[in-house]
Each structure stands twice: as C-alpha cells, then as structure tokens.
Amino acid sequence: MTAGxxxxxxxxxxxxxxxxxxxxxxxRQVDPAAAREISALLGDRSRQKDLLIEHLHLIQDTYGFLSxxxxxxxxxxxxxxxxxxxxxxxxxxxxxxxxxxxxxPPAITIKVCxxxxxxxxxxxxxxxxxxxxxxxxxxxxxxxxMGRCAEAPVVRIKDRYVGTATSGTVEAAVTAEKxxxxxxxxxxxxxxxxxxxxxxDALERLRKGSLNAAxxxxxxxxxxxxxxxxxxxxxxxxxxxxxxxxxxxxxxxNADESEPGTFKDRYFMNSNPHQFLEGMxxxxxxxxxxxxxxxxxxxxxxxxxxxxDCIATLAAEKLDGGRPIYLRRGAGAYICGEESAxxxxxxxxxxxxxxxxxxxxxxxxxxxPTLINNVETLYWLPDIIHKGPEWFQCxxxxxxxxxxxxxxxxxxxxxxxxxxxxxITARELIDEFGxxxxxxxxxxxxxxxxxxxxxxxxxxxxxxxxxxxxxxHGCFIGSAAVIVLSDKDDMKMVAxxxxxxxxxxxxxxxxxxxxxxxxxxxLMEAEYWDRELLTELSAVMREASICGLGQAAPNGLMxxxxxxxxxxx
Numbered sequence: 001m002t003a004g005x006x007x008x009x010x011x012x013x014x015x016x017x018x019x020x021x022x023x024x025x026x027x028r029q030v031d032p033a034a035a036r037e038i039s040a041l042l043g044d045r046s047r048q049k050d051l052l053i054e055h056l057h058l059i060q061d062t063y064g065f066l067s068x069x070x071x072x073x074x075x076x077x078x079x080x081x082x083x084x085x086x087x088x089x090x091x092x093x094x095x096x097x098x099x100x101x102x103x104x105p106p107a108i109t110i111k112v113c114x115x116x117x118x119x120x121x122x123x124x125x126x127x128x129x130x131x132x133x134x135x136x137x138x139x140x141x142x143x144x145x146m147g148r149c150a151e152a153p154v155v156r157i158k159d160r161y162v163g164t165a166t167s168g169t170v171e172a173a174v175t176a177e178k179x180x181x182x183x184x185x186x187x188x189x190x191x192x193x194x195x196x197x198x199x200x201d202a203l204e205r206l207r208k209g210s211l212n213a214a215x216x217x218x219x220x221x222x223x224x225x226x227x228x229x230x231x232x233x234x235x236x237x238x239x240x241x242x243x244x245x246x247x248x249x250x251x252x253x254n255a256d257e258s259e260p261g262t263f264k265d266r267y268f269m270n271s272n273p274h275q276f277l278e279g280m281x282x283x284x285x286x287x288x289x290x291x292x293x294x295x296x297x298x299x300x301x302x303x304x305x306x307x308x309d310c311i312a313t314l315a316a317e318k319l320d321g322g323r324p325i326y327l328r329r330g331a332g333a334y335i336c337g338e339e340s341a342x343x344x345x346x347x348x349x350x351x352x353x354x355x356x357x358x359x360x361x362x363x364x365x366x367x368x369p370t371l372i373n374n375v376e377t378l379y380w381l382p383d384i385i386h387k388g389p390e391w392f393q394c395x396x397x398x399x400x401x402x403x404x405x406x407x408x409x410x411x412x413x414x415x416x417x418x419x420x421x422x423x424i425t426a427r428e429l430i431d432e433f434g435x436x437x438x439x440x441x442x443x444x445x446x447x448x449x450x451x452x453x454x455x456x457x458x459x460x461x462x463x464x465x466x467x468x469x470x471x472x473h474g475c476f477i478g479s480a481a482v483i484v485l486s487d488k489d490d491m492k493m494v495a496x497x498x499x500x501x502x503x504x505x506x507x508x509x510x511x512x513x514x515x516x517x518x519x520x521x522x523l524m525e526a527e528y529w530d531r532e533l534l535t536e537l538s539a540v541m542r543e544a545s546i547c548g549l550g551q552a553a554p555n556g557l558m559x560x561x562x563x564x565x566x567x568x569x
Contacts, residue, residue: 028072028082038073047078050366052348056089057298057329065096065105091350091507092331093144094298106139108177110170111156115145115260116451116497117409117483121152121164129167130155138174144334144501145260146299149409149483150416159183159301185302186270191313194274200319202385203282207321213286216385223389224401225381229254229374230337230449230478232467238371241361242287245369251289252365252372253280254342256297258334259450260501261481264407265375267417269303272379273310279381280373281314284323287371291324293346298330334505338547339372340364341507352509353547376405397423398464404477406465408434410484411441423464426456430484441486445563449478451498452552455485455559474559491560491567496524498556506549513550516541520557529568531561 041062042055055074060066066089075082089095096105112118112127131140148154151163155170160183162173194200205211221236242249257265268276284292296304307327314320333351336342340354343365354360364370384392393401400423409415413435420433426446430436437443443458448465454475456463463469470476485494503517520537523530538554545551561568 028068030073030076031069034067034069034073035076038070038077042077049078049080050346050348052078052080052085052088053092053331053345054329056085056095057331060095064107065098067098068100071097088348088350092333094332106137108157108174109139109141110134110174111141111143111146112165113144113146113148113152113154113156114142114497115149115152115501116447116494117149117261117415118145118153119493119497120410120485120489123153126153126155126165126167126170130170133167133171144332144505145258145262147257147263147266147297149261149263149407149481152409152415156299183302185305188270188306189272189274191274191310191317194272194278198386199274199382200278202382203278203285203319206282206285211385216282216286219384219389220381223384223392225377225384225392226467227374228376228380228405228479229257230259230452232477235373235377238361238373239283239286241359242369242371245362247288247369248290249287249369249371250365251280251284251287251292252339252343252346252360252370253292253294253375253378254337254339254372255300255303255375256295256330256336256342257375257479258297258337258505259452259479259481260498261409261447261450261483262407262479263409264405264417264480266300266303268376268379268405269300270306273306275382276375276379277307277310277314279378281320281323282381282385283371283373283378285321287369289323289371291326293326293328293365295328295330295336295342295346297336298332304329333507334501335507335547335549338549341547342372343370350507352507355546395421397421397428398425399423400464400466400469404465404480406433407479407481408484409482410446411438411443411486411488412436412484413438423466423469425462425464426482426484427458427461429465429482430461434484437484437486441488443484444487444489445485445491447481447483447485447556449476450481450483451501452548452555453478453481454555455494455563457563460563474555474562491564492524495557495560495568496521499524499553502549502553506553510544510546510550512541512544513546513553516545516550517553520554524557529561531565531568534561 059070071085072082075085089097110130112123114123146154148163153165155162155165157173157177160173160177162169217236217239225235226232311325328346330336336345336351338353339360341351345351360370360372362369396402402422403419404422405419407417412430418433445455445457447453447455448470465477499521503521506513506517508514516537523534538558541550541554
C-alpha cells in the first residue's frame with residue numbers, strides 16, 4: 001500500500017472443474033425404484049413420526065427384512081434423518097436390518113426361545129438339532145421369552161408358533177409356512193356373550209351419570225386394588241395422580257408382558273378381551289383421556305388380530321364413546337415393560353427410560369398427563385364395580401386378602417395360568433394347581449416373580465406369595481410368574497440364563513446396566529466364580545442403574561450365591 005492509495009488482491013477467475021464434475025448431493029440418495037415401492041406400500045397412511053415403528057413393521061412384513069435402501073426412502077417419506085430411522089430399526093430385536101453388500105436372509109427364520117423355562121425343557125439341544133438339520137437354507141437363531149412358557153420349549157416361525165416343540169413338529173410348521181397355511185385364531189368370548197353376562201353395564205352407567213368417577217376411585221381404594229404389572233402401585237392413587245394435572249390427557253396400556261415366565265395377560269386378552277377393553281374404557285372415562293394407546297408385544301400376533309377385531313366392533317357399536325383407540329405393535333424389547341420406555345416406543349423412538357421426575361402421570365405420552373395401566377389391572381375393574389370391594393378382598397390365605405393370577409411354568413405337571421387365593425405359597429400352588437412336580441423331578445427352588453424377582457430354595461416354599469412378603473428375602477412377586485426348578489437343574493446354568501437375558505435386553509443407556517451385565521456374565525462363564533467381585537458389581541448395578549432392569553438384573557445371581565453357595569464355588 002502506498003500513501004493515499006489502497007490496493008486489493010483481485011481473485012482469479014474460477015477454473016474449469018476436472019472431468020466436468022458436477023455438484024453431488026451429500027448423504028445417501030433415494031433410489032427411484034425403492035421410492036415407488038415404499039410409497040405404494042405406505043399408501044395413504046400418515047407419515048407422522050410416532051408411526052415409524054408401525055411403518056418399519058409393514059416393510060419387514062412385506063419384504064422379510066429392512067434394507068438400507070428402503071430405510072432411506074422411509075426417512076425421506078417421513079421427513080426424518082436417516083440416522084433417526086436407522087437407530088430405531090437397529091434398536092429392536094425383531095427387526096432385521098440388511099446393509100449394502102450383506103446377504104439377504106433366508107425367507108424363513110426359526111427362532112428358538114431360550115428363556116429359563118424353555119432352556120430347562122431342552123431348548124438349547126433343540127436349537128442345535130434344527131441348525132444341523134436346516135443348515136444355510138433356513139436361519140435358526142434364538143429369541144427371548146415368547147410368553148408361552150406353559151408349552152416350553154417354544155419355536156417361532158414368522159407368526160406361527162410351535163409349543164412343546166420337537167424337530168418333527170417344527171418341520172411340520174415349516175411346511176405349513178411354506179404353503180402359507182392359515183393360522184387359527186383362538187376362540188374367545190364375543191361381544192354378544194359378554195353383554196349378555198352384564199358386560200359394559202358399568203361403562204354405560206358411568207357415561208349416563210348414574211355412576212361417578214369419584215365413587216369408582218373410592219371403590220378401588222376400599223378394595224385395595226393394585227397394579228398387576230409388577231410394581232403393585234395403588235390403582236386409586238394412580239387415577240388421582242393423573243387427575244391432579246390439567247388435561248388434555250392420554251391413556252397407555254402396557255400389554256408388552258416380556259418378563260420371562262409371564263403369560264397371564266395373553267391368557268386374559270385371548271379368552272375374554274371385552275372385559276379388559278371395558279375396564280380400559282372405564283379408566284379412560286374417569287381421567288377423560290382423549291385417546292388410548294394399547295402397546296402389544298410383537299410375539300402375540302393372534303392377540304393383535306383379536307384386539308383389532310374387537311376394537312372395530314366397539315366402534316361400530318359406539319361403545320368406544322368416539323374415543324380413538326390405537327393398537328401399537330412392539331418390536332421385541334423387554335425394556336418396554338418400564339413405563340416411560342414404553343411411551344418412547346409408542347412415540348416411534350428407541351425405548352430408552354426417561355429420567356424421573358417428572359413422572360408419566362404428569363408428563364407422559366407426547367408430553368401430556370398419561371394414565372398407564374397393565375392389562376390384568378384393567379381386566380378386574382368391571383368386576384370390582386359390579387361386585388364391590390368386599391368381593392375383591394374375599395378369600396385369601398396366610399393373612400392376605402383377595403386373589404392373584406399366577407403364570408406357572410417349569411417342572412410341574414400342569415403349567416398354566418391359575419387364579420388362586422392371594423397369599424398362597426409356592427408349595428400350595430404347585431401341589432393344588434400345578435398337579436405336583438413332574439415325574440422324576442424333586443422340587444428344589446423357584447422364582448416367585450420371573451427373571452427379575454429373585455430365587456428361593458424349596459425350603460422357603462411356605463412363604464405367602466403376595467406384595468410385601470418376599471422383599472425381606474431379597475425377592476418380590478412382581479407379575480406373579482412362578483418358575484419351578486428341580487434337582488435336575490444346574491444352578492450355574494440358571495444364573496447364567498438370567499444374566500444373559502438382562503445383558504441382551506439392556507437398552508444401553510446407562511453404564512452400570514450396560515457394562516455391568518456384560519461384565520457379570522463374563523465372570524459367570526468362569527469355572528470358579530469370584531464371589532466378592534460379583535457381589536460388588538451387583539451392588540453397583542442395583543444402586544446406580546437408571547431403571548428397574550439394571551436394578552433387578554443381579555437378583556437371580558445374588559439369590560443363588562446366598563442359597564446355593566456350594567454350587568458356585
């Protein structure tokens with residue numbers, strides 16, 4: 001620069017790009033052929049974000065898997081980032097994502113349940129037999145509990161299930177699947193039969209004003225009615241908590257019973273679905289819910305068909321009161337049993353538990369106050385209203401009042417769902433309802449509340465099975481899933497099976513659960529267990545995990561260390 005003058009560098013004219021290269025859009029581009037396929041498949045369905053999981057199911061049901069090409073189109077259709085769609089698709093066990101260059105999976109996949117009841121019934125041996133038999137022509141893999149523990153071992157082939165499975169019965173099911181043979185829907189009480197028995201009377205009285213919400217809540221309180229999904233929270237208090245926050249409000253029903261050993265909700269929905277639906281509509285009426293979402297586990301396709309038909313009938317008969325009822329399909333994630341994780345899944349996201357507070361009763365589905373109930377909790381609501389709190393509390397044993405429904409499985413003659421007096425003991429349950437132990441098996445131990453409820457020896461089988469009776473022994477009744485073990489079972493196998501389940505089902509959000517279950521399982525694979533380290537690790541998981549999954553994961557391990565120390569040296 002000279003005095004009084006300023007000079008500026010003049011940029012050179014842009015040169016010609018090599019090879020006449022044109023600007024390319026960043027990221028994965030939509031394939032036109034795939035775009036036509038997905039657009040036709042979705043049709044006029046809404047593209048709102050909370051339907052992401054529903055649309056993923058639709059694509060997988062049609063093509064047998066989820067290709068990245070189709071996921072790219074779906075992301076564009078729903079105006080979402082591909083990363084959002086991909087992370088949801090890869091989070092859930094029942095989705096099969098195929099990357100570019102990967103082999104397309106066989107048309108048929110055989111899933112062998114490896115839950116505790118099924119492993120005790122020979123599932124691992126069956127899986128090996130099937131893998132050897134079918135080789136690469138059919139994909140044979142494992143699956144978590146399928147909610148059919150009374151028929152262990154269980155195998156799933158798409159939506160076809162084989163109970164008490166053998167190599168021969170699985171082969172017959174594969175043939176049926178290849179022929180696209182129809183799958184029968186279970187017989188259940190239809191609407192006319194239910195109404196003839198007084199069904200929907202309570203709901204209609206509530207709507208007409210001859211019965212009011214406050215009276216129902218008081219009745220539930222007098223009956224001592226509690227949530228029957230595992231936590232046992234007072235139903236009356238839950239209703240009042242939701243009502244304490246101004247609307248609009250929603251209702252969510254947790255029908256995703258994924259606790260190994262639990263299948264009672266499936267029984268109620270498959271046998272008398274209208275009683276459950278009436279209880280649901282009564283609860284929704286009480287809190288003035290604008291809409292109802294039923295979250296049903298993917299492993300219950302026959303139940304999905306029953307509920308779909310029943311919901312359509314309710315709408316046609318105007319019994320739904322004009323209130324929308326949405327049936328949402330889970331995708332294989334035990335963590336959805338945690339209420340806030342279920343809400344995340346309904347919203348079309350990964351099922352990661354939310355930090356509390358705020359609690360879902362105040363800030364729940366789509367940020368609105370939400371009433372969350374388990375299926376069985378709602379199932380008993382019409383009966384309690386009709387028959388009164390005294391009826392619900394009548395009976396009971398050993399100081400308990402009322403009744404409980406148990407899912408009984410394991411080495412008993414007659415596994416199944418049983419309605420029993422509350423406070424019944426495991427020994428009484430086995431002898432009076434389960435037909436005793438299977439021939440050649442001696443009662444040795446039992447799980448009173450599924451995989452997360454801990455384990456007790458047969459010498460402690462006279463403890464009443466009810467809320468508040470097992471906690472002092474490091475166990476809880478939870479969803480009342482009783483799994484019976486015998487002298488033929490290896491306790492190390494039992495502990496590994498339970499921890500493997502929790503390690504596989506951890507959502508991965510918090511380190512104590514994600515890393516703790518993995519580390520515990522590695523330590524348990526050793527011939528000799530480091531009791532001190534396992535105990536310390538269990539304490540960290542219990543104290544520091546975000547939700548009940550990580551907090552309950554060590555229960556089975558610690559029970560076995562306590563009651564069967566000689567087997568884990």
